[in-house]
Amino acid sequence: MQKAQKLTLAVLIQAALISTAYASEQSESKGFMEDAKGSVLFRTGFIDRDKKNVVPGTDTRSSAQSAIFDLESGYTKGIVGFGVGIVGDASLKLGDNKHAGNQMIPRETLNGEEQAGDTYDHWARGGANVKARISNTEVRYGTQVLDLPVLASNTGRMVPEYFEGVLATSREINGLELTAGKFTKNQMSEQINTDGNQLDRAVVWGAKYKFNDAFNASYYGLDSKNALERHYVNANYKQALANDSSLTYDFSGYHTEFDEQATTYSSTIGNEDVSGRSNNIWAISGTYNTGAHNLMLAYQQNTGNTGYDYGQNADGFQSVYLPNSYLSDFVGNHEKSAQVQYNLDFGKLGVPGLNWTTAYVYGWDIKVAGTADEGKENEFFNQVKYTVQSGFAKDASLRVRNSIYRANNAYENAYIGDTNEWRIFLDIPVKLF
Template sequence: MRVMKWSMIALAVAAGTSQMAVASSQDESKGFVEDSKLNVKMRNLYFSRDYRNAETAANRANRVRHDQREWGQGFIGTFESGFTQGTVGVGVDAIGLLGLKLDSGRGYSGTGLFPTGSDRRSQDDYSKGGAAVKFRISDTVLKVGQQFTALPVFATDDSRLLPETAEGALITSNEIKGLTLHAGRFTALNAQAETNHDSLNLKSANVLGGTYLITDGLSTSLYYSKVEDYWRKYYGNVNWSVPLSDKQGLVFDFNIYDTKSDGRGIQRAEKDGTTKLDNRAFSLSGAYNIGAHTFTLAYQRVTGDGDYGYGVDGGGTVFLANSVARSDFNAEDEKSWQARYDLNFAEYGIPGLSFMTRYVRGTGANTATSDNGKEWERDIDVKYVLQEGPAKDLSFRVRQATYRSSDGVYYGSGSLDELRLIVEYPLSIL
């Protein structure tokens, strides 16, 4: 279950506008080595999940406990070269990922932090990596190879120890002021806790779309994707920020997906007796900021046939307001609402400290066991980032999620508690 980060759209727009100067990005290239960057993010993650029920017969047979907990250390290395000078710039990017198990025992595995063997034990370590070659003309970049993606119709997930990686080609163009365009084709997707190539069995995904900054406070996005043997998707977004004063403002955000089974996805559904996807999933949120405080209300709805589907096109491909820590609230016919509160302690003299809590409730879900499934989730998130000194940017984070489904249509028992303790330190080497 992935959380939609609204800032991603703002960052995409900013990327499109920041590069629009008199000279193009390629004209200002300093060279392959001169513009190179080498970064390593060290992530220490403890993950605990408790289903809050007695061991079932299936769990006992597989020696799996109802409570899972694992602890690991991850290293996420990224190298980004500059571009050679000239009309066409050439460069290389590389990704290196390493995960080390610090604590986990048989029966406690399955959190998604590590690959798990047939004996239900997590591997002691795992690694993966890849590289991409890139070309730039003016303000347009073509990147071919292993990469991370953050498109609303194809987004790699980074919610565990190591992130997903995608393999393919992506064009990003910022030739027109305020407009960022994307076009790409991906042929492999590697899961977070897997090392084998294309572990998510992606045959191909074609994507096309862009984001346009209409005014300083109003942006819109439109994307299309087609995932072979699964579905085609359309995605739309409108984001509108309204400043009320120096310390007050409103932000409205609307997201919508239209998904329909395609090709063998239709044949597979007919063969398995499952629902062919033909649905719309949308969310509308409004946030009010006053000083250190932000209050957010959101509504989400799924209509049509089937749940909103994603995963083979990236575990982060769910840019909906109520896709939160544990649940996405994306079942067929489901309606959900959210109340959220954020506090920035910088206003009280503690820069780097932030707090968030939210409550989401869903009703009317059509599932295999109920035509009126209900679920709710409460999340708490506290984060502190060191602002200065030799350990500047070192962050400490506590994430707690409480999930319940009264009729037990989700996660077996319908009860689940999660705790994540995360320490991250980004190290810039070049």
């Protein structure tokens, strides 16, 4: 493990010192102020989860209004460029939100427990970061929104999940991107505490390479102290067909070793030994595209002695880069799942900006602690999104999403439970400079 981390860091350092295969980003810098950019995203969000087979009062419903800021300077000129950035958000709840949940709205602390208090009426969060760049290698330290398969910030709620630490990204060789970093704080979307997830230390490293326009592959690793060790691989190939059609093949998978202190779904519903827990989950999919139509078939499978778990261990609440992931992620212990998805781009039919996705996923062969019965689950998913294409509201979007989720008796109380969910998000981006 340590050898892999040191090797990745050594490659990053050496890559910054060797001649590049293409133009240097830093040499093209126009200046600290000249390349500065800033934006604010005004988001109105609503999530409603109607629990079907649980006691009254356990339904969750949240609605709020947020402004999400992203301010970024350019780099100073010279061999080494320097810059700064600010990310943050300010929000207020809409309505009383008596049944708030779904990682949308923070709660006030009551007797030391944040989830026991009333919801905040308004709140604000955020932080700053500093950055340096030499050639095509950037190092950034501070508060960041991450998009790595093994450490991904939740961006599907009102406001983003933040990590604090250092991240180095190098693109010195054409087609190759190397990444390495270390993070020491994790703030979930609904948390006021900047380290609400009590992250001790998370070290990440990885690489992705674009072989050509049709084929690319990647590998990423994560070592989260006292929580888990995780590895991710992906390969994607796009085959061109006649009449501008294509067939895309995708393989992705995770291997996770959980420490004894880690939280997993299985260990919270049974009394099994928490030592030696591991999980392998992989998925393969094929997507056929012709004109406005996309049809995807996917198969996903778990092995090991526990299910795939993410987010519970300060490892990113969106770290599930797998196809069978909607309301449910189909990540139960030993679970197998199959999906059929259809996407229609109305823009190619004369209605630019309108898109519809529908999918059905069925999961089976789930091992559930405390019973010998086979767990099963299924989800019917639909989403419609419209993005304004021109005019004063250009790039504003409205997204409406619905999931109908059901589990059999063996799995009903082990995971989500039968749920009808609605998500509605109105996003209005405004460019400041």
